[in-house]
Amino acid sequence: MNSNNDILQVQNLCVDAIDRHGKTMPIVCNISFSIAPGQITSLIGESGSGKTTVSLATMGYSRPNCKISKGKVILQDEDLLNLDSSQIQQKRGSDIAYIAQSAAAAFNRALTIGAQVTEVAVLRGLMTRQQADLRAVSLYNQLGLPNPETIGRLYPHQVSGGQLQRLMAAMAMMCHPKLLIMDEPTTALDVTTQIEVLQAFKRLIREQKVAAIYVSHDLAVVVQMADDILVLKDGRMVELQSTQNILDNPCQEYTRMLMDAVPQLQLPHISHQPLTAAAAAAADKLTPDPVEKCRLENTVRKEANSDVLLTLSNVTAAYGSNTSTVLKDISLKVNLGETIGIIGESGSGKTTLGRVISGLMVPSNGQIEFQGRVLNNTCKQRSREDLRQIQFVFQMAETALNPRHRIRQILGRPLEFYLGMTGRAAEERIVELLDLVELSAEFIDRFPRELSGGQLQRINFARALAAEPKLIICDEITSALDTLVSKAIIELLINLKNRLGIAYVFISHDLSTVAKLADSLAVMRHGEIVEFNKTGNVLTPPHHEYTELLLDSIPKLRTGWLEEVSGLVYNPV
Amino acid sequence: MRNIQSKSSPFRDLLQNLTPTAIICLSILIILIVLAIAAPWVSPYQPTEILTDESYHLMSDSMLLGGDYLGRDIASRLIYGLQITLGVTFVVTVLAFFTGCLLGFLAAVLGGIFDTLLSRVIDALIALPAIMIALIVIASLGSSLPVLIVTLALIDSTRVFRIARALAMNIVASDYVEAARVRGEGLKWIIWHEILPNALGPLAAEFGIRFTYTILFMSALGFLGLGMQPPHADLGLLIRENMQGLLFGSYAPLYPALAISLITITINIFIDWYLQQLDSALPSEF
């Protein structure tokens, strides 16, 4: 790994955080690695692992209230940390380039794309304006952007997120950098868009012989991109190995845990048949996985009892008065105690569907029946009992819990509001609820900001449980969480589902997560349900064309997958 | 960070970060307020009592800061002027915040026609420079204490309305208010338990800003002779009354001016410190 032709050598890098009183605390310690031309080293870790801090430090930059305290960043025999600020500024943009997580936020919204892409090259006199424009157009071409001749004249808000991310790559590659740093460049993108962007990035890095740092929390993506993987935890190096070695033989327990937590789709090997009780019995023999078997049996039994909890008939919804519809003619049935997974990419209308069911959004057409009665459209018109029965869990617990309320009040309010429970009884129930979501009773007097992301999401979920509902709608409740935390939450949900018999509508963009939990899957695209079936059936070939695209787009935890997939497109008739 | 042990409270955090400057400002403010409240006990004379027929009597043991143009004790008039200015400003600001916040929160939560109509009217009122409103009202009603208080409160409440509405709009759009709505909570709960606790921080700063604004504005009216009417005087009128004294080498108009500046500067510095506690950090290379 440590060869002479390495472009970048990072040695014993340390970064300190400085608090308001000037006290310092190390957040990153003793990081060392090196990268050769055309190679990609990935920094992987959970939030707070310091991966972004390390990547920024390799550009000699530290965020507000942080300071690089020790170490060397040697770029072609020159220690960047010894340079003064104007020297390092000269390096950035030409020798070192950066691709930020959210291109939408990182582009200046008041300047044209072209002006920003060519800015530094022209400013430094490395190219004339004409040369820079030509180079930009050729980069746009290489990155597979539409209308390469004219796209530079647009403003950032005029192009899509995936295009903007690639345009930022063009901006980074403008001056032939020696080192490219990518910070979660595809995290904000849909899976189907992600592939193109990843492929474009990788091709560019190999062709231009750039040394690259790829920062990500997503092991499956990292495996596609990286030659070496550096695992970080709490600002320290856990493990640095080649990608293949990490996959085959991780040395550290933590790395193994990260790998195990990656949700992997287990495609069932059952035949594609409508699921009747008889068919399930037949499937019984074909399904080797006992968990899967149990699940199929459960769903079929419930179908037989036909305890329908919720029925949506021809629901249509739109934002504003005349804007495009976000839900088109949706019909859906949820049985008592059943879990329905709603899957789709951004803009598919999946969240809107959840909001319509809970009464947060008013459908323009169609009706919702709950336990055989037609529900009022808005939550204002629904009875308190109806509201109690259907609970909604928001994606971001940080914003869904009032920061000025203690946990006691957050969980106590639904108890008082719906069940009239106060005083001792309520207190005991709160402790019970905390226990249910595997939190200790001492959390009761905390404020939300004193809890970690995973703990907050548990409270968020416990608040829904407090109402003792029949149906809980979970809107992307694991997507903002770290892999390990997310895995634990999913396990909690499965556990509670079996114990409490509550029906879930589980909304997510992540097929592999949903598939673990859901009895049935509804695949949504552009406001329509393109496929609705038992989970086993959805995952069993032959797939619906769009489902197949989704399935194929999920990065697999093995090397070489990115090179194999190509030409993934979906053209509905 | 997420400290498991401590039960932190936002207020205690604030106290821990008090800087020396902030402490000095706070102490000066408290002294001035105590002085204003205790005016009947601390002031040496009645403010309207004419002690000598000499104009601009020099400083002496009996008249600590000298006499004014009518021979009244400046120190006593200053203490009572402080009482009037601080008292009126306090009543005005509290009134303005009560109405402004209530209407602003309601507009944000209810939305729809209520919000549109109210916002239009307030926009029109804000489109009038504050001094125009004051001059128009004083022209038609004359200047008296109730007129002054209601007018100033009206002017201030339009500004408070805007801020309160904007703050509440942000909070109303948050997930936790949405969660309360889907739980079925009513207007009262949402305003009182969800919006108010979260708007309190910025509103506290705004209270200070409006307070200084009202002091300056009231003083300007007093200075123009359109505020409090003699023989009672707020700090602004005290300056106006004794302006001629400057020509005779008397400092009479400077004391009230100094008092006004002292109040507003200390409040402003204190708010500056307070806002820094709420502020986000900047890139270090800047």
Next chain:
Amino acid sequence: MDLPLIVIRRMAIGVVTVLVVSLLVFAGTELLPGDVAQAILGPGATPESIANIRARLGLDQAAHIRYMHWFGNLLHGDMGTSLVSGREISVLIAERSSNTFLLAGVTALVAVPLSVLLGLIASTRPNGRIDKTISAITLTLISIPDFLVAVILVSIFSVQLGWLPALSTIRPDSNFLELARMLVLPVTALSFTVIAHMARMTRTAVLNELTSPAIEMAILKGVPKSRLLLVHALSNAIAPIVNVIALNLAYLISGVVVIETLFNINGLGKLMVDAVTTRDIPLVQGCAMLFCAVYVLLNLFADTISIVANPRIRHPK
């Protein structure tokens, strides 16, 4: 929406605002329980003479008819006659407005560039020595009443040193040098507060931009600091800065009223304060309408600029 459409809509809103303002000005002076006739004649007036005056002023008619009448005349440039001097209000205002516009215009010309510059300088190194100095000075200046600044200036430069006149009674025959000497103190006094406000707000607006991810990106792609500030931050801060300037016109107007009275400048502000003191209601109405209309128009102008500066509106998807 198209750009011209948005601008036209803004202008329509401006017209509506002026209309509403006229209603408020009228309502404020006419409908409040104070009786103008009583005010003119004083407490010793007989009921007959009050009724007489009321009839002469048209006060016996219904309020909405009086408003229509008043506003109709206003549109023709007829603001009625002053109750005190009996002269045409439009003539009075025309005589006085040039002095006010001179004072406000010169102040704006001095204050706007200076304050934007100060704000930018302060934001180059936030919490650095220069920033802290500027911050301390501007904080002091916004805390001191503007008439105090004026009084101090007068006592130093007029009373003590005798360099400049304490009163600036501008006459039509004043020549340029006299005019300049007379304007120095009022303009300086007026500028101080306005500059302080604008500089602070400009700093906040620019710093607000500097915390954005786009600026971090620009730092990381090696954009030099000056350009970071002048191109990247400023291009996004134009709209807020223009709004800051518009907002401060309100300070300017109230400042004008105070400063004109203090320096005895024959402008609209002094005219209005005198009218208020003598309760010359039609004159108060006329002055208020003019001040408000100018203020609304300037705000409209600022609004339009910040719309045009926004590429999202200039180049819709």
